[in-house]
Amino acid sequence: MLGALKMNRLNTLRMIWIIATGILLFRLIYLQGLQGRTYRNLAEKNRLRLIVEEAPRGLVVDRQGVVLATNQTFYRVAIIPQELEDLSSIVETLSLLTHQPIDRLQENYRKARSLPFLPATVLTRLSKDQALHLEEERWRMPGLLVKPELIRSYPLGSTAAHLLGYVSQPNPQELGRLKSLGLSPAGLVGRYGLEQYLETDLRGQAGGRVVEVDHRARQVRVVDQQLPRAGQPVSLTIDASLQTLIEQSFQDQPGACVVLDPWTGEILAMVSVPTFSPAVFSMGETKTIRQLLEDINAPLMNRATLGVYTPGSILKLISATAALEHQLINPSTKISCPGSWTLGDRTFHCWNRDGHGVLSLSEAIMHSCNVYFLQVGRKLGAVRLLKTLDQAGCSHRTGWPLGEAAGHLPSRYLTDGEVAMLAIGQGEVLLTPLQAAVMVSAFANGGQKLTPWVVSKIKDRSVNERHSLHPLGWSAKTIETVRRGMIAAVGDPSGTAHRAYDPNVSVAGKTGTAQTHLPGQTHGWFVGFCPVESPRAAMAIVTEHGGSGGDLPAEIARSICEYVVAAGI
Amino acid sequence: MVFRDSQRCWDVSLLVSASILAIAGTAAMISATGTTTPTLAVRHILYLLLGWVSYYTASRRAYPYWMRWMGIAYGCSIFLLVLVLLFGSERLGASRWLSIFGISLQPSEIAKLATIGVLARYLVGQPRPLPPNVVGFSLGLVALPLLLIFLQPDLGSASIFGAFWLGMVWVAGISPRMLMTGVGVSAGLLPFGWWLLKDYQRQRLMIFLHPDADPLGAGYNIIQSTIAIGSGQWWGRGWAAGTQNRLRFVPERHSDFIFCIIGEEWGFLGCMIVIVAFGVLLFRALRIAQQSPVPLGRLLAVGIASWIAYQALVNLGMVMGLIPVVGVPLPLLSYGGSSMIVVWTALGFLESIHRTQRPHGGL
Numbered sequence: 001m002l003g004a005l006k007m008n009r010l011n012t013l014r015m016i017w018i019i020a021t022g023i024l025l026f027r028l029i030y031l032q033g034l035q036g037r038t039y040r041n042l043a044e045k046n047r048l049r050l051i052v053e054e055a056p057r058g059l060v061v062d063r064q065g066v067v068l069a070t071n072q073t074f075y076r077v078a079i080i081p082q083e084l085e086d087l088s089s090i091v092e093t094l095s096l097l098t099h100q101p102i103d104r105l106q107e108n109y110r111k112a113r114s115l116p117f118l119p120a121t122v123l124t125r126l127s128k129d130q131a132l133h134l135e136e137e138r139w140r141m142p143g144l145l146v147k148p149e150l151i152r153s154y155p156l157g158s159t160a161a162h163l164l165g166y167v168s169q170p171n172p173q174e175l176g177r178l179k180s181l182g183l184s185p186a187g188l189v190g191r192y193g194l195e196q197y198l199e200t201d202l203r204g205q206a207g208g209r210v211v212e213v214d215h216r217a218r219q220v221r222v223v224d225q226q227l228p229r230a231g232q233p234v235s236l237t238i239d240a241s242l243q244t245l246i247e248q249s250f251q252d253q254p255g256a257c258v259v260l261d262p263w264t265g266e267i268l269a270m271v272s273v274p275t276f277s278p279a280v281f282s283m284g285e286t287k288t289i290r291q292l293l294e295d296i297n298a299p300l301m302n303r304a305t306l307g308v309y310t311p312g313s314i315l316k317l318i319s320a321t322a323a324l325e326h327q328l329i330n331p332s333t334k335i336s337c338p339g340s341w342t343l344g345d346r347t348f349h350c351w352n353r354d355g356h357g358v359l360s361l362s363e364a365i366m367h368s369c370n371v372y373f374l375q376v377g378r379k380l381g382a383v384r385l386l387k388t389l390d391q392a393g394c395s396h397r398t399g400w401p402l403g404e405a406a407g408h409l410p411s412r413y414l415t416d417g418e419v420a421m422l423a424i425g426q427g428e429v430l431l432t433p434l435q436a437a438v439m440v441s442a443f444a445n446g447g448q449k450l451t452p453w454v455v456s457k458i459k460d461r462s463v464n465e466r467h468s469l470h471p472l473g474w475s476a477k478t479i480e481t482v483r484r485g486m487i488a489a490v491g492d493p494s495g496t497a498h499r500a501y502d503p504n505v506s507v508a509g510k511t512g513t514a515q516t517h518l519p520g521q522t523h524g525w526f527v528g529f530c531p532v533e534s535p536r537a538a539m540a541i542v543t544e545h546g547g548s549g550g551d552l553p554a555e556i557a558r559s560i561c562e563y564v565v566a567a568g569i
Numbered sequence: 570m571v572f573r574d575s576q577r578c579w580d581v582s583l584l585v586s587a588s589i590l591a592i593a594g595t596a597a598m599i600s601a602t603g604t605t606t607p608t609l610a611v612r613h614i615l616y617l618l619l620g621w622v623s624y625y626t627a628s629r630r631a632y633p634y635w636m637r638w639m640g641i642a643y644g645c646s647i648f649l650l651v652l653v654l655l656f657g658s659e660r661l662g663a664s665r666w667l668s669i670f671g672i673s674l675q676p677s678e679i680a681k682l683a684t685i686g687v688l689a690r691y692l693v694g695q696p697r698p699l700p701p702n703v704v705g706f707s708l709g710l711v712a713l714p715l716l717l718i719f720l721q722p723d724l725g726s727a728s729i730f731g732a733f734w735l736g737m738v739w740v741a742g743i744s745p746r747m748l749m750t751g752v753g754v755s756a757g758l759l760p761f762g763w764w765l766l767k768d769y770q771r772q773r774l775m776i777f778l779h780p781d782a783d784p785l786g787a788g789y790n791i792i793q794s795t796i797a798i799g800s801g802q803w804w805g806r807g808w809a810a811g812t813q814n815r816l817r818f819v820p821e822r823h824s825d826f827i828f829c830i831i832g833e834e835w836g837f838l839g840c841m842i843v844i845v846a847f848g849v850l851l852f853r854a855l856r857i858a859q860q861s862p863v864p865l866g867r868l869l870a871v872g873i874a875s876w877i878a879y880q881a882l883v884n885l886g887m888v889m890g891l892i893p894v895v896g897v898p899l900p901l902l903s904y905g906g907s908s909m910i911v912v913w914t915a916l917g918f919l920e921s922i923h924r925t926q927r928p929h930g931g932l
Contacts (some may be wrong), residue, residue: 033802264647
């Protein structure tokens with residue numbers, strides 16, 4: 001009996017063992033059999049690290065090859081958490097050497113720290129001198145790492161900032177999307193302008209190494225390696241010198257200017273004032289960025305394509321064209337301007353209260369006579385006027401790829417008075433400077449509508465085949481008549497655009513002084529082209545609340561025309 | 570008791586299964602330490618040879634001879650355990666080793682076998698079911714080394730004493746009711762035990778419950794060891810080809826986590842060989858206990874069997890992430906001279922018990 005008891009009790013121990021081993025067996029089948037693949041992947045992830053090497057971003061050059069955007073080598077300072085001995089002493093030394101507050105360095109480290117073997121960046125954008133200095137003192141700071149980084153830079157500062165755009169660090173929401181596109185989170189991303197539009201060409205392809213590491217993330221060997229492919233260089237149609245010249249001539253007066261080749265649509269210059277320095281974004285200067293974002297003058301907005309302005313008298317060119325095309329007037333039609341004109345119970349005044357006397361069409365354009373064009377508008381009526389405005393590209397996007405406003409034309413019923421006002425460019429009508437430049441190009445190229453473009457080459461591949469000219473169907477005679485008025489406006493000493501006159505260049509132009517919703521505040525316009533005989537540049541200039549179009553805009557036009565002829569564009 | 574027919578009656582399965590485990594351990598050891606600290610592998614082989622020598626020596630004499638020394642061994646190990654607490658060399662936050670003349674010694678290993686010996690001697694001839702005072706005194710015999718080891722602190726090793734005590738008093742005939750009462754009371758006291766634990770032990774328990782809470786800190790061991798075992802899949806990555814091993818992601822891979830190397834490099838197949846070998850070893854030990862004509866041999870065999878089985882189960886459960894990390898080596902495989910020699914000596918005792926049953930021709 002005792003023997004049986006003993007046997008039983010040994011069997012209890014055997015049972016316990018069998019049950020326990022059974023559990024272990026199931027666990028092994030689970031770990032190695034069912035989840036084996038997952039754990040194999042985890043083991044691979046443990047040992048393999050991808051070290052990304054950013055590709056240098058493609059250069060951007062102007063039509064002469066002047067570099068507008070390039071890359072500059074800066075240095076970043078990182079701390080490798082697992083090699084760190086004493087954070088506070090490192091931070092203290094670092095603070096002394098770089099003149100950065102200790103708190104900020106510690107905060108940066110705390111935020112950037114992720115895995116013990118991944119360097120946590122505490123400072124970026126250090127100059128070479130600073131980096132060398134730190135490198136000399138590095139022996140005092142175990143765990144510190146100084147490595148080069150390529151930062152987008154713009155040698156001409158703020159020149160063509162709105163065209164070029166900027167790059168900046170991707171934000172956390174974008175990281176996921178970027179990763180799915182194969183972009184590494186470390187690199188800067190094009191955010192605005194051409195930097196954004198040409199992102200795929202400019203970015204290039206990041207390279208890197210797959211490194212086998214041990215448990216302390218020390219490199220054991222390189223498993224695979226791929227060199228980064230640099231971004232493709234991009235050539236633009238703009239002329240950097242012309243661009244700078246125009247930017248300077250605005251003298252901080254808010255406004256915009258577009259200069260283009262009326263035969264091809266190439267943008268020669270595109271200016272928007274106030275401007276900004278794109279390097280601020282790639283350098284991550286948060287304080288300046290915030291100022292830019294909060295500035296009520298919206299310096300980040302490209303006024304040349306997104307700014308919409310009441311056109312004022314520059315629209316008289318289209319009114320004249322419409323009236324000529326519909327044969328309501330001919331070049332010799334004379335209309336008298338007594339200084340005012342009454343329609344129903346409403347009296348409209350000419351800008352010259354004394355009146356212009358009896359005027360032909362080209363004289364009316366030259367003097368920008370309101371009474372003449374009010375009457376032309378009245379004769380045309382809403383349908384014919386709006387049709388021609390529509391033809392000339394008002395309220396249509398020009399096909400500009402970097403974002404543009406469509407402008408505005410009224411689509412509701414217009415009273416006779418409103419139609420007359422529309423003919424002198426007042427009322428419910430808005431244009432972007434780019435639209436104005438496209439519109440005036442038609443008078444330079446014999447009545448053809450063009451599509452503006454700015455990227456001429458990506459690497460060696462020409463990308464301008466998409467531009468083309470579309471005839472508007474206006475007769476040569478009409479165009480010649482309007483041109484004569486534009487030439488007189490500049491060339492005649494009493495012409496409104498005479499400030500654009502230069503004895504060495506023949507310039508055709510038309511000014512505009514558009515009333516705004518602010519009493520006494522007017523937008524000044526100048527549209528025109530040069531040289532008259534064989535136009536090489538058409539332009540539109542607007543100064544925001546900048547007084548008369550005959551003043552600063554006409555002067556800027558003169559500088560442009562002088563440059564165009566001198567530089568032989 | 571006279572030894573007869575000593576040349577004829579080797580328990581081959583016992584020796585072979587134990588040797589398979591030891592050789593598997595050695596192969597894993599070479600893979601784990603070969604490129605970094607090859608001296609460890611060399612020493613491991615040396616310890617194994619010493620282990621075989623002690624196995625042979627122990628098996629050559631009738632175990633009652635050795636049992637006579639157990640009282641002295643017990644006394645010495647208690648003394649050494651006290652010395653460890655006073656002068657022990659600290660490693661990983663615990664004092665477990667004693668350096669004597671340049672040889673480092675782990676007294677808790679000696680204390681295991683010595684305590685099993687004195688416990689067996691004490692329980693022989695006690696009435697069944699065991700009276701409470703006998704249970705109490707036997708518990709006292711175990712509690713003394715257990716507490717000294719617990720203070721090192723070494724929760725894992727301390728629990729081994731509880732395990733073989735349970736096995737031995739169970740076979741010695743404790744009444745199930747008393748056992749249940751004891752278990753009930755212990756379970757009731759368990760929450761108070763929380764206060765006795767060191768911070769790192771509490772942390773280990775919490776990590777066991779949430780290993781992913783701090784994957785690079787305290788949960789690292791469990792995660793890396795399960796990755797190593799799992800990545801071995803069915804057939805393993807090949808000897809010395811495990812990345813978790815070679816790149817040192819598995820911590821303590823030559824000692825407590827040696828099974829990870831087998832899991833990673835030899836896969837499910839290798840793991841099964843180890844588990845089956847342990848199964849054969851245990852069943853042989855219990856068979857020897859069963860066939861022993863005298864209670865002393867039976868109790869000694871049961872004590873040794875429950876010790877090795879428990880320690881193996883705890884270690885395997887730990888590296889597979891089934892139970893919290895307690896620093897318990899895998900018998901016969903993990904690195905450690907004291908453990909290796911003491912385990913082989915214990916196996917020698919089993920062999921000796923096996924032989925001794927013969928002269929009487931069974932019960």
